[in-house]
Amino acid sequence: MKNAKIFSFKKTAIAMAVTTVFFTNTAIADSDEIRDLTQPKSTVQVEVIGVDQNSAKFGEYNGLYGNPSGIYPNGALNIRGGGAYKNNESGDTTRWSVVGDNLGLTSRSASASYEDQGNWSVGVGFDQLQHNISNTYNTPYRGSMGGNYYVLPSNLTGGASTGTNPATSSTVIGDLSNMGVSSTRYNTSLSASKIIDKDFNISFEFNNLVQTGAKLQAVAGAVAAGGNAGTSQTIAILPMPTNYQTNTFNLAANWKGDNSHFTASYFGSYFENGYKGFQWQAFNTTGATSGSGNGNPIQTISTAPSNFLNQLNLAGGYDFSSKTKLTGNFSISQNTQNQGFSGSYDPGVTTSSANNGMMAQAAPYGSLNGVVNTTHADLKVTDQSVKDLTLTAAGKFDQRDNLTQSNMYNFFAVDGTSSTRNTPHMSNIPNTPESIKQAQILLGADYRITNAQRVSLTLENSNVNRWCNQYGTPGQTPATYYSSATIATGSTFYNSSGCMPANASVQNSANALYKVKVVDGVNVKLGAGYSNRQTTWDNTNSMMAISGNSSPSNWNINYPGFYPFFEASRRQYSGKGSVDWQTTEQLSFTLGGKYTSDTYPNSVYGVQNGYSWSLNLDSTYAYAEAGTINAYVTQQSMQRVLSDQSTVGVYFNQLQTNATTIGLGLKQGGLLNGKVTLNADATLSLANSIYNTTSTPGVCATANAGYCGSAPGIQNNLAILKLGGNYQLDKNSKLGMQYWYQRLYSSDYFYNAYSVSSGGVSGIMPTNQTAPSYAVNAVMVNYTYTFD
Numbered sequence: 001m002k003n004a005k006i007f008s009f010k011k012t013a014i015a016m017a018v019t020t021v022f023f024t025n026t027a028i029a030d031s032d033e034i035r036d037l038t039q040p041k042s043t044v045q046v047e048v049i050g051v052d053q054n055s056a057k058f059g060e061y062n063g064l065y066g067n068p069s070g071i072y073p074n075g076a077l078n079i080r081g082g083g084a085y086k087n088n089e090s091g092d093t094t095r096w097s098v099v100g101d102n103l104g105l106t107s108r109s110a111s112a113s114y115e116d117q118g119n120w121s122v123g124v125g126f127d128q129l130q131h132n133i134s135n136t137y138n139t140p141y142r143g144s145m146g147g148n149y150y151v152l153p154s155n156l157t158g159g160a161s162t163g164t165n166p167a168t169s170s171t172v173i174g175d176l177s178n179m180g181v182s183s184t185r186y187n188t189s190l191s192a193s194k195i196i197d198k199d200f201n202i203s204f205e206f207n208n209l210v211q212t213g214a215k216l217q218a219v220a221g222a223v224a225a226g227g228n229a230g231t232s233q234t235i236a237i238l239p240m241p242t243n244y245q246t247n248t249f250n251l252a253a254n255w256k257g258d259n260s261h262f263t264a265s266y267f268g269s270y271f272e273n274g275y276k277g278f279q280w281q282a283f284n285t286t287g288a289t290s291g292s293g294n295g296n297p298i299q300t301i302s303t304a305p306s307n308f309l310n311q312l313n314l315a316g317g318y319d320f321s322s323k324t325k326l327t328g329n330f331s332i333s334q335n336t337q338n339q340g341f342s343g344s345y346d347p348g349v350t351t352s353s354a355n356n357g358m359m360a361q362a363a364p365y366g367s368l369n370g371v372v373n374t375t376h377a378d379l380k381v382t383d384q385s386v387k388d389l390t391l392t393a394a395g396k397f398d399q400r401d402n403l404t405q406s407n408m409y410n411f412f413a414v415d416g417t418s419s420t421r422n423t424p425h426m427s428n429i430p431n432t433p434e435s436i437k438q439a440q441i442l443l444g445a446d447y448r449i450t451n452a453q454r455v456s457l458t459l460e461n462s463n464v465n466r467w468c469n470q471y472g473t474p475g476q477t478p479a480t481y482y483s484s485a486t487i488a489t490g491s492t493f494y495n496s497s498g499c500m501p502a503n504a505s506v507q508n509s510a511n512a513l514y515k516v517k518v519v520d521g522v523n524v525k526l527g528a529g530y531s532n533r534q535t536t537w538d539n540t541n542s543m544m545a546i547s548g549n550s551s552p553s554n555w556n557i558n559y560p561g562f563y564p565f566f567e568a569s570r571r572q573y574s575g576k577g578s579v580d581w582q583t584t585e586q587l588s589f590t591l592g593g594k595y596t597s598d599t600y601p602n603s604v605y606g607v608q609n610g611y612s613w614s615l616n617l618d619s620t621y622a623y624a625e626a627g628t629i630n631a632y633v634t635q636q637s638m639q640r641v642l643s644d645q646s647t648v649g650v651y652f653n654q655l656q657t658n659a660t661t662i663g664l665g666l667k668q669g670g671l672l673n674g675k676v677t678l679n680a681d682a683t684l685s686l687a688n689s690i691y692n693t694t695s696t697p698g699v700c701a702t703a704n705a706g707y708c709g710s711a712p713g714i715q716n717n718l719a720i721l722k723l724g725g726n727y728q729l730d731k732n733s734k735l736g737m738q739y740w741y742q743r744l745y746s747s748d749y750f751y752n753a754y755s756v757s758s759g760g761v762s763g764i765m766p767t768n769q770t771a772p773s774y775a776v777n778a779v780m781v782n783y784t785y786t787f788d
Helices: 002-006 013-038 170-175 703-707 749-754
Strands: 042-051 071-081 094-101 109-116 120-134 181-195 200-222 233-241 244-256 260-273 277-281 298-302 307-319 324-337 370-383 389-402 408-412 426-430 434-450 453-468 502-519 522-537 570-582 587-599 606-624 627-645 650-670 676-695 714-728 733-747 774-787
Touching: 120 200, 200 277, 200 298, 233 277, 606 650
Parallel strands: none
Antiparallel strands: 042 071, 042 774, 071 094, 094 109, 109 120, 120 181, 181 200, 200 233, 200 244, 244 260, 260 307, 277 298, 307 324, 324 370, 370 389, 389 434, 408 426, 434 453, 453 502, 502 522, 522 570, 570 587, 587 606, 606 627, 627 650, 650 676, 676 714, 714 733, 733 774
8 A cells, every 4th residue: 555655664774773772762761750650769958058137036946046157057868768669579568768857957857767568667756846935035033044943143132122123223224134045845756566467557656755945934022021921022024944854655556347447545645844843032122121031032933743644545437338437536534643742832931930931821731632534535427328418417525524632722912912921911722623524416418409519507516514523621721820810711612513603605506608610610618607605604602712801702703794705605607708710721819708706795894796807819820831920918807895894984995906918929940941940939917906995984084094095006017038949950969049038027015014225114023025026138058969
């Protein structure tokens, strides 16, 4: 045939050579592609980062803080290997990996693993994260960051500090010295697993978490002519140590059958605090330097106590059929805390001239002997027996049963007004071992109306109960200090289970969702929700103190008409919606929004109502095969209104918060014959909060008018710009560079209380902390080597 002759050729030597080369090159290309898919690449990266400002806020978590030179050597690696990648055909199933990231920074992590796939595995890991809290903190106290003992310099003790307001004292200001405050965690892990057979395996995980450093915390010291009677107080912001270690264990056995699965596991958590208490020397503002008391006593505040948790867990599921399935979980745990009180508080006093503690009497027992039992259970059934309909029924039960003994603790309050030890402001407060139980039931249905439409409805009922198994110690008389102060007892207070004002609540909620594909490329979602919480109250007993000679009925109830918003009866309405529009293969848009409204119908005081809403718009455009651009904008707003009763009338406080975020990103690859990739990201976030107070008619015209009006706005404006790129030097080597600019403008009148320049606040030790504004430039250069 003529056509056959057209496509025929002679099998000459040249033709055979060309054909051989062609098919050989094709085979090599195919082999490279297969190797890329089946054999992972390993990489090693070295990097240098330069930062022009040492800002704790900028480097709060990223590790770019603390080096005075601003130069940070860094590195990363991802090395993988094993016979499973190269000798799988011969039955080798071993794999190993070594991974590290940010190895030169205080946000570093590393891990290594080895496994025989389908048989066993073992792995180790380590990560570090330093939380840089402040580099503008100043204090006159002498002590080490992370320690638990702080004292005043000698020129601020005795007569030198008599009657002095620390906020304006030139002596205090002259003794201020800077202290960087940070807290660092070190996490080490070990994991292993063993597959017994195709249905059964066991796994083990161990984790050791060590935390060092400190976090800033306010402490109130009390001093008086007669000692620690609480006749005056001065507040200091001090670095509370985080000297913690937590060990956790998780051992699990897993079984899977043809239509069922089951897991049994043990979890243990053992927390230990290296310090029982934190001690500091009180600053004297009363004029007492000698005589019946020490003018600058060493005082103690307790730290988080060591405690232990042991938990047993069961989880499983059963498929009745391919369309009806059951899953469930059950767990029980016990949390114990029995650390001795010694060293965690100032012991009780015995004579009027003594100055050895804030406690009026010694603690009734040497330790808390705390025991909390926790139970959890949940079941969920899904059924798809009816075409296009999915039904769900679920139930959940949680109980925290606090069996800790409730005892009376008698101490001198730091806000007392007495001038002698014989008539102190005494408080008698029992610890409150609160228990809580929650039961939830959920019913849901999801129905496919057509191929383009779905609707779902979820109904939920939640019941919460709160109680104390025992509250206040029977037969334990509240403390009296000499014969001049007698505390009323109150029969309803002792041995009562009614320690919680909000003892029960019932919440019913409904949520509906509708999805529709309007046309090709346009999808719409619309949702609505309603929730109604009703809380019952018992104001005859609560966890408030019995103090002084007052009747318990005046102390152990909430103010009539006030209910804490997180427990109060509430109605909540919500709505949400989104539209996804894929205009072309290259361009897409998403528009979404959400609105929530809360009202508290039974609250005369406290939070009355609030709302929040958000809108977001984002788009992605692939303008070229290797080029994309994305942009987004979000707007968020929140408002809450509360009322407050004063001696002259009712005040209304409104808090309004707004945040706007705009972002733009660009990525372009394939430049210079595929060797260069460029990227750029820009973000601008503007946030502010405004607090405004109004009142009932005439109130703001009284002497309390200073409470009315708007407080200075709180602002946090953040701008971020990142410009970077990669250049492929050769098949295995890549050079990367990035410029990073970040600016935060922060304004918060909260810091005025700590500032020397603003005069501070009487009774508060200044720290000269400022709102964390900064403007940082950073440059990163890295080299990455890739190999098989």
